[in-house]
Amino acid sequence: MPRFVVDVMLKPEIHDPQGEAIAGACRRLGFGQVAGVRQGKRFEIELTEPASAERIGELAAELLANPVIEEFTVHPG
Amino acid sequence: MSQDVAAAPRARAAQDTVADAAATPERAQPFAALGLTADEYARIARLLGRRPTDAELAIYSVMWSEHCSYKSSRKHLRQFADKAPATDVLLAGIGQNAGVVDIGQGYAVTFKIESHNHPSYVEPFQGAATGVGGIVRDILAMGARPVAVMDALRFGPADAPDTRRVLPGVVSGISFYGNCLGLPNIGGELAFDPCYAGNPLVNALCVGVLRHEDLKLAAATGPGNQVILFGSRTGPDGIGGASVLASASFGGTGEGAKRPSVQVGDPFMEKLLVECCLELYRTGLVIGIQDLGAAGVACATTELAAGGGTGMRVRLDSVPLRDASLGPAEILMSESQERMMAIIEPGHVPAFMDICAKWDVQATVIGEVTDTGRLEMSWQGVQVVDIPPGSAADSGPVYDRPAHRPATQDELLAADPGRLPLPAAGRDLRADLLLLLGSPEGGDKTWVTEQYDHYVRGDTVLAMPHDAGLVRIDAETGLGVALATDGNGRYCQLDPYAGTQLALAEAYRNVAVTGARPLAVTNCLNFGSPEDPAVMWQFTEAVRGLADGCQQLGIPVTGGNVSFYNQTGGTPIQPTPVVGVLGVHDDVRCRTVSGFTAAGASVVLLGDTRPEFGGSLWAWLRHGHLGGRPPAVDLDAEKALAGLLAVAAARGLLLAAHDLSDGGLALALAESCLSGGTGCVIQPPADAAVFLFSESAGRAVVAAWPDALPDLVSACAAAGVSAAVIGTTGGPALELTGLFSVPLADLATAHRAALPALFG
Numbered sequence: 001m002p003r004f005v006v007d008v009m010l011k012p013e014i015h016d017p018q019g020e021a022i023a024g025a026c027r028r029l030g031f032g033q034v035a036g037v038r039q040g041k042r043f044e045i046e047l048t049e050p051a052s053a054e055r056i057g058e059l060a061a062e063l064l065a066n067p068v069i070e071e072f073t074v075h076p077g
Numbered sequence: 078m079s080q081d082v083a084a085a086p087r088a089r090a091a092q093d094t095v096a097d098a099a100a101t102p103e104r105a106q107p108f109a110a111l112g113l114t115a116d117e118y119a120r121i122a123r124l125l126g127r128r129p130t131d132a133e134l135a136i137y138s139v140m141w142s143e144h145c146s147y148k149s150s151r152k153h154l155r156q157f158a159d160k161a162p163a164t165d166v167l168l169a170g171i172g173q174n175a176g177v178v179d180i181g182q183g184y185a186v187t188f189k190i191e192s193h194n195h196p197s198y199v200e201p202f203q204g205a206a207t208g209v210g211g212i213v214r215d216i217l218a219m220g221a222r223p224v225a226v227m228d229a230l231r232f233g234p235a236d237a238p239d240t241r242r243v244l245p246g247v248v249s250g251i252s253f254y255g256n257c258l259g260l261p262n263i264g265g266e267l268a269f270d271p272c273y274a275g276n277p278l279v280n281a282l283c284v285g286v287l288r289h290e291d292l293k294l295a296a297a298t299g300p301g302n303q304v305i306l307f308g309s310r311t312g313p314d315g316i317g318g319a320s321v322l323a324s325a326s327f328g329g330t331g332e333g334a335k336r337p338s339v340q341v342g343d344p345f346m347e348k349l350l351v352e353c354c355l356e357l358y359r360t361g362l363v364i365g366i367q368d369l370g371a372a373g374v375a376c377a378t379t380e381l382a383a384g385g386g387t388g389m390r391v392r393l394d395s396v397p398l399r400d401a402s403l404g405p406a407e408i409l410m411s412e413s414q415e416r417m418m419a420i421i422e423p424g425h426v427p428a429f430m431d432i433c434a435k436w437d438v439q440a441t442v443i444g445e446v447t448d449t450g451r452l453e454m455s456w457q458g459v460q461v462v463d464i465p466p467g468s469a470a471d472s473g474p475v476y477d478r479p480a481h482r483p484a485t486q487d488e489l490l491a492a493d494p495g496r497l498p499l500p501a502a503g504r505d506l507r508a509d510l511l512l513l514l515g516s517p518e519g520g521d522k523t524w525v526t527e528q529y530d531h532y533v534r535g536d537t538v539l540a541m542p543h544d545a546g547l548v549r550i551d552a553e554t555g556l557g558v559a560l561a562t563d564g565n566g567r568y569c570q571l572d573p574y575a576g577t578q579l580a581l582a583e584a585y586r587n588v589a590v591t592g593a594r595p596l597a598v599t600n601c602l603n604f605g606s607p608e609d610p611a612v613m614w615q616f617t618e619a620v621r622g623l624a625d626g627c628q629q630l631g632i633p634v635t636g637g638n639v640s641f642y643n644q645t646g647g648t649p650i651q652p653t654p655v656v657g658v659l660g661v662h663d664d665v666r667c668r669t670v671s672g673f674t675a676a677g678a679s680v681v682l683l684g685d686t687r688p689e690f691g692g693s694l695w696a697w698l699r700h701g702h703l704g705g706r707p708p709a710v711d712l713d714a715e716k717a718l719a720g721l722l723a724v725a726a727a728r729g730l731l732l733a734a735h736d737l738s739d740g741g742l743a744l745a746l747a748e749s750c751l752s753g754g755t756g757c758v759i760q761p762p763a764d765a766a767v768f769l770f771s772e773s774a775g776r777a778v779v780a781a782w783p784d785a786l787p788d789l790v791s792a793c794a795a796a797g798v799s800a801a802v803i804g805t806t807g808g809p810a811l812e813l814t815g816l817f818s819v820p821l822a823d824l825a826t827a828h829r830a831a832l833p834a835l836f837g
Binding site for chain 2: 010013016017020021066
């Protein structure tokens with residue numbers, strides 16, 4: 001079954017409060033070496049028939065990511 | 078990415094220093110790209126006696142932006158002070174972060190409404206969320222605990238594709254931020270009009286409570302005192318937001334296109350900041366405080382130093398950064414959220430730091446107050462800023478922009494709605510009622526408001542769908558405040574002077590129908606480009622109308638916000654001043670609700686009804702018509718009505734009271750039936766269409782128990798308010814005898830259908 005993986009991350013300049021909260025929690029748990037965390041989303045998409053990466057990119061831009069503040073990559077699963 | 082990037086090596090070493098600026102007067106600087114005109118740039122050079130450094134240019138570009146300097150509006154806004162009614166309720170007024178009003182029993186409240194229109198169009202969720210965060214910090218900076226928020230929202234046609242993008246994002250951004258922060262959302266507005274299609278209006282209001290002695294001001298006093306920046310670290314968020322985004326129209330693409338950068342809000346950090354500030358206030362350590370909103374560190378440092386009549390020395394390297402590559406100009410302009418700046422005596426810094434540490438709030442000493450009268454900033458050991466702080470904060474350019482009544486105004490006024498065919502038959506009247514009731518404009522707003530927490534904190538007495546939000550301030554005495562916002566772009570398009578007074582009158586009336594005594598006014602003035610003389614005429618008329626209206630009603634304007642450049646291409650929005658009125662209840666247990674909750678009460682129409690359809694919801698929805706004159710304004714009648722409603726509430730004469738506005742008596746009756754779950758039987762006069770759909774101002778519909786009716790009638794006579802008994806509450810339907818009857822179930826179906834059908 002054809003598969004794609006879409007990874008979505010906030011653009012590097014965009015503030016990530018959740019990532020900061022996770023980094024703080026890491027340090028409280030004793031992982032003092034954690035300097036920073038940025039959190040993203042991963043989508044694993046299964047297809048009934050082959051599709052182009054461009055087509056999946058259109059889906060990502062429309063639904064999976066918010067292109068105003070996020071960027072994404074599409075790669076075959 | 079590093080945890081403590083402030084200590085990391087700086088990416089950019091070569092900075093434009095004060096010495097460089099003096100030595101290289103000819104160096105070209107990108108003032109136009111920062112939104113400054115050539116004249117303004119020359120003015121800066123005159124003030125400084127040299128060209129500004131890059132960092133100084135950054136400060137002036139944001140501080141002299143329309144958003145921060147009110148350069149096109151300032152001349153007109155003076156009327157709010159010049160025409161202010163004599164009052165002893167105002168503890169702090171215009172010019173502070175928010176106005177502060179004495180409500181008795183040692184309490185004061187501070188409230189303000191502010192626009193976040195452009196950011197909410199670019200990124201609806203974060204734009205609206207940070208709008209809530211920003212206004213909450215304004216209230217916090219006055220020394221108050223924020224206790225409630227409201228939002229006045231306006232979008233393009235409800236069925237337009239872009240509205241489906243913007244509205245759900247805005248609503249979830251507001252609910253996310255407000256609900257996480259733990260503030261009840263107690264009211265506001267939701268309106269739709271094609272004029273807002275490319276330019277939604279997102280106006281956020283916050284109200285806070287303090288004891289008189291807790292009042293804080295934004296002033297850096299006492300040379301040697303320390304300047305502390307606390308809250309979130311500084312990143313590249315919203316750089317240039319005030320100068321570029323909020324102060325110019327959205328242009329085309331390509332060269333000169335201005336790219337906004339999106340700010341992301343963190344309500345959990347804001348909650349820590351609120352509790353941290355309130356604990357700091359209790360210790361009495363805080364000498365001066367300022368929130369960081371538009372224009373960030375540039376604004377906070379210049380306003381604190383100017384407010385204190387002092388100077389300030391700031392080490393920009395000390396500012397904790399999220400992105401180590403930021404230079405001084407960017408640090409100054411960053412609009413990173415959830416930050417505050419405080420002035421503290423040196424000996425109190427450790428105690429200050431302990432409290433911040435307790436709340437997990439990062440705090441850093443970044444400078445000190447001086448007596449030099451200069452704002453000096455250094456970066457890696459070199460001086461990059463040396464300016465008189467007042468030159469940025471108070472001495473910006475003031476423009477007297479040309480204002481001309483557009484020729485099209487006469488055509489608009491001439492298009493009288495008197496020629497529109499009025500329905501007479503029962504089935505036509507019924508159809509028009511259901512048309513209004515089932516429209517996104519006139520329909521139930523629950524789809525939006527149910528996403529907001531109304532009751533968190535446990536002091537909400539009234540929220541949507543009542544005419545005003547009402548929160549209890551003191552559980553012992555029942556002291557409380559009521560708040561309402563109103564605006565009507567259609568009325569203002571027809572006559573901005575009268576339209577603004579109608580917005581004021583409606584908000585005043587909305588507060589009064591709950592039984593509150595209206596006390597003070599805030600405003601958010603949403604207009605197109607001030608460089609368009611027709612828009613400027615609308616603006617000057619609106620300000621004059623509001624100032625005259627407040628003078629006549631005897632309630633002062635305590636502060637507000639101007640949002641210009643609300644237009645797409647050359648087409649401005651309808652002039653949309655949103656007016657917020659705050660009123661006081663001595664005891665919230667005596668409030669009046671808007672719904673008919675029991676059968677057997679007399680339904681009484683207060684005020685006079687005339688055939689007034691100019692700008693009405695009926696004319697717009699039934700005929701697509703906008704023309705003629707808006708309803709007549711009679712502020713003395715509004716005052717009389719408000720006084721009567723307060724007396725009637727205090728004496729317990731009323732079962733319900735509901736303001737009449739958009740959609741006239743028809744919508745008001747339907748809403749009162751639905752929110753109280755009880756029908757009514759009404760005996761209409763001969764001109765039923767006028768009776769039902771006219772939007773004459775100064776009216777309310779009330780329900781009174783039969784044994785209270787004589788008292789109510791004599792109170793009306795004493796107040797000079799006309800009162801007509803028009804029917805009785807009860808029954809399973811909204812019935813107009815001899816014309817039509819709509820079962821409550823059908824009424825509810827129509828009322829609740831519009832927004833869910835569009836937004837899911």
